[in-house]
Amino acid sequence: MAKGPYSDKVMDHFMNPRNMGEIEEADGVGEVGNPACGDVMKLYLKIEGDKIVDAKFKTFGCGAAIASSSMTTELIKGKTIDEALSISNEAVAEALGGLPPAKQHCSVLAEEALKVALEDYKKKKGQV
Amino acid sequence: MFLLCYILYMDRIYFDHASTTPVDRQVLDAMFPYFIKQFGNPSSILIEEGRAPNEAVDEAREKLAKLVNADSEEIIFTGSATESNNLAIKGLALANREKGNRILFSDIEHFSVMNQADFLRMLGFEVDFIKVDNYGIVDLEDLRNKVTENTILVSVMHANLEIGTIEPIKEIALFLKEQGVLFHSDGTGTCGRIPVDVKDLGVDTLTISPHQFYGPKGVAALYLKRGTKLKSLVQGGLQEMGYRAGTENVPGIVGSGEAARIAMEETDERVERLEKLSRKLWDGLSSSIEYIHFTGHPTIRLPGHVSFWIEFVEGESLLLWLNLNGIASASGSACASNMMAADETGLKASHVLTAVGVPPDICSGSISFSLGKDNTMEEVEYVLSIVPGIVKQLMEMSPLYEKAGKSGR
Numbered sequence: 001m002a003k004g005p006y007s008d009k010v011m012d013h014f015m016n017p018r019n020m021g022e023i024e025e026a027d028g029v030g031e032v033g034n035p036a037c038g039d040v041m042k043l044y045l046k047i048e049g050d051k052i053v054d055a056k057f058k059t060f061g062c063g064a065a066i067a068s069s070s071m072t073t074e075l076i077k078g079k080t081i082d083e084a085l086s087i088s089n090e091a092v093a094e095a096l097g098g099l100p101p102a103k104q105h106c107s108v109l110a111e112e113a114l115k116v117a118l119e120d121y122k123k124k125k126g127q128v
Numbered sequence: 129m130f131l132l133c134y135i136l137y138m139d140r141i142y143f144d145h146a147s148t149t150p151v152d153r154q155v156l157d158a159m160f161p162y163f164i165k166q167f168g169n170p171s172s173i174l175i176e177e178g179r180a181p182n183e184a185v186d187e188a189r190e191k192l193a194k195l196v197n198a199d200s201e202e203i204i205f206t207g208s209a210t211e212s213n214n215l216a217i218k219g220l221a222l223a224n225r226e227k228g229n230r231i232l233f234s235d236i237e238h239f240s241v242m243n244q245a246d247f248l249r250m251l252g253f254e255v256d257f258i259k260v261d262n263y264g265i266v267d268l269e270d271l272r273n274k275v276t277e278n279t280i281l282v283s284v285m286h287a288n289l290e291i292g293t294i295e296p297i298k299e300i301a302l303f304l305k306e307q308g309v310l311f312h313s314d315g316t317g318t319c320g321r322i323p324v325d326v327k328d329l330g331v332d333t334l335t336i337s338p339h340q341f342y343g344p345k346g347v348a349a350l351y352l353k354r355g356t357k358l359k360s361l362v363q364g365g366l367q368e369m370g371y372r373a374g375t376e377n378v379p380g381i382v383g384s385g386e387a388a389r390i391a392m393e394e395t396d397e398r399v400e401r402l403e404k405l406s407r408k409l410w411d412g413l414s415s416s417i418e419y420i421h422f423t424g425h426p427t428i429r430l431p432g433h434v435s436f437w438i439e440f441v442e443g444e445s446l447l448l449w450l451n452l453n454g455i456a457s458a459s460g461s462a463c464a465s466n467m468m469a470a471d472e473t474g475l476k477a478s479h480v481l482t483a484v485g486v487p488p489d490i491c492s493g494s495i496s497f498s499l500g501k502d503n504t505m506e507e508v509e510y511v512l513s514i515v516p517g518i519v520k521q522l523m524e525m526s527p528l529y530e531k532a533g534k535s536g537r
Contacts, residue, residue, distance in 0.1 A: 014448065020525055031527060038477070039442070042527035058527040062444035066525070 006063055007097035013067035018074050021056045028121030030113045034105060039065045043072070043113040047121055050080045057113075064103035068110040071095050081118060087111070141507045144456040145340075146289035146317070146433070146498035151383065152342040158386040159344065159379040170376050171365065181378045188385025192336060192349050195388040196315070197325040204350045204371045205381050209316045209337035210240035212350040213283075215361050215372065216312045216333045217244055220281050221253055222359040224310065228278040230254045234266050234295070235483040236288050238314060242479065258284070263425040264293035264484045266300065275303075281310045286324070286334070287317035290460050290480045290496055291424030292433035294318070301330030310356070316340055317430060320391040322399060332356050338380075342501075343387030347380030398501045402432030405499050405508050409434045412512035417519055423484060423494065432499035437486055440529035441522045443494045449518040450495075455511055460494040 006014070023044035031042040039061035046054035055073040059066050071092050076084040089107040093099045099107060142150075162184060168177030170185050185205075192203045206212045221231060231248060233241055235257045245255040259270040266284055275282070282304055287294040297313055304311045315334045318324050320341025326334055333356065336349040352358055352371070364373030391398075413420055419439035438446070443459035450457050460478030477486075481494055497511075523529040 014445075015452065017525070022530070040527055058525055058530060060440060060526040060528045061442050063448050065442075066445060 005100050009097040010063060010067040013070040014063045017066055017070040019056050023054060023056050028117040030117030030120055032109055032112045032116055034109050039109055041069050041109050041113040043117040045117050045121060052076050052079055052084055064099050064106040067096055068092055068106045072110040072114060084114060085118060140454045140456060141511060142456045143497040143499055144458050145500035146496060147458060148339050149342045149500055151344050152387060152390060154390060155343055155383045155386045159383040162379040162382055170378060184382050185376055185378060188381045191385035191388045195392055196319060196334060196351055197327055198351050202351055202354055204352055204368045206348050206350055206372055207346060209335050209348045212335040212348050213240040213314055214244060216335060216350055217283055218361055219358040220310050221248060223357040224280045228280040230276060230278040232256050232258055232274055232279060232282045234258045234284045235260050236264055236480045237283060237285055241283050241314060260483050262485050264288055264291050265425060266295055275307055275309060279309050283312040285314040287430050288480060289317045290478060291435050292429035293424040294428050297329045305330060321430060323395055326351055338384035338387050341387050341391045344380050344383040347377050347384050399431045402499055405503060406432045406434050409497060409508050416516045435496040437494040438519060440526045441519055445522055446495055453514050458496045
């Protein structure tokens with residue numbers, strides 16, 4: 001079969017997304033949307049100490065959006081909060097074997113969802 | 129867990145005839161001699177080699193003319209429907225600029241019409257757009273209001289291939305004739321698909337696209353009513369009655385003629401079959417998918433064409449899953465709109481869906497199925513068995529569906 005615009009890794013994460021779902025009583029939740037194309041990503045985090053022990057996602061979006069969300073959850077599981085914060089959208093795209101230029105923003109969206117989720121966690125912790 | 133159903137080794141189900149169609153075997157056979165055996169340049173009629181190709185081009189011209197009930201001399205061959213649209217609009221605009229400088233397009237024209245606006249403005253023309261209703265039908269009141277003393281040309285497509293709606297061309301033509309305004313219609317969606325009669329429609333010029341009706345790509349035609357002044361865009365030799373220079377794509381032209389001839393013979397039969405298939409598809413999707421919204425007019429539409437959007441489900445992801453399951457379709461969602469764009473600013477939700485009022489934020493799950501003469505009821509039934517499962521998977525993944533569920537929408 002001839003190759004399409006998406007890498008094999010992107011297609012794999014699109015067809016078999018890792019960590020799709022919700023976390024009940026999550027420690028941090030981040031939902032972000034992209035006005036350019038209407039994509040919406042929601043990230044749920046379970047945090048113990050300073051480590052992200054579980055991450056789940058829900059995404060309304062194209063192949064690249066779903067793959068980016070899936071890869072992001074893979075990259076952050078087991079990492080500390082600081083380590084997770086240092087993961088850039090370029091790292092997500094690179095882990096996916098690259099994204100078409102028109103779809104780079106999907107990896108940016110994933111990075112933003114992560115930051116919003118961690119902000120949410122900090123806020124919740126502050127209230128406890 | 130995801131239920132997958134790969135059909136890697138079986139034939140694919142092609143439901144994207146609006147993008148293009150396969151060349152008919154008969155058409156290919158008709159084209160073949162003109163590559164090697166009869167390779168001559170049709171302009172070289174003083175020598176042996178030019179004569180048969182020259183005659184073949186004439187015969188093809190006659191067949192294209194018959195397809196739309198025109199005369200032979202009213203058919204100009206070009207390289208694509210896009211080129212025909214450019215020739216018609218720029219050619220008529222330039223030929224009539226002493227009469228005025230205002231041009232109108234409908235809001236749902238193909239890119240090959242829409243994207244001429246900037247260039248026309250640069251040439252000193254004024255370009256405005258006619259609204260359409262929620263079915264994509266041109267708002268005749270808006271048209272009447274927007275046609276002024278200064279208007280020289282209006283372009284409204286005969287049918288829209290994204291949402292299937294067929295426009296009231298005859299009515300528009302009658303009005304424009306009273307106003308003394310020229311009328312171009314892009315017949316890419318209709319010629320070769322449904323009966324088209326330019327005399328009955330009343331258009332001044334009409335684009336014809338052979339690769340929409342089992343002819344080859346790289347060739348197309350433009351009907352130009354006798355007596356209509358048109359400036360050529362490509363100057364050179366005297367081919368195409370001076371309207372479009374360049375050595376003719378003889379095999380392509382011959383193929384177009386053959387495809388036109390076959391289309392004429394088979395139109396009624398094809399329309400009847402396709403209407404049955406799309407009825408089944410429409411009813412099946414309607415009853416099996418809760419959040420589905422069909423686009424385009426429910427009855428005044430192209431046979432075999434079913435288009436819809438689904439709440440909470442994005443178009444490209446749906447298209448990709450259909451593709452993985454061996455089903456070819458098209459999507460008008462922003463994400464699918466321009467995969468090859470340089471950056472995200474190249475992504476825009478379909479201007480057609482936006483014009484008919486599909487909310488860009490709730491949905492971009494638009495899919496168009498356009499069936500062709502070789503599709504079968506079995507294929508329709510298979511697609512109906514696959515789509516609900518995919519939609520369910522994508523909805524479960526969607527944060528928007530989760531929100532709606534919780535708020536009891």
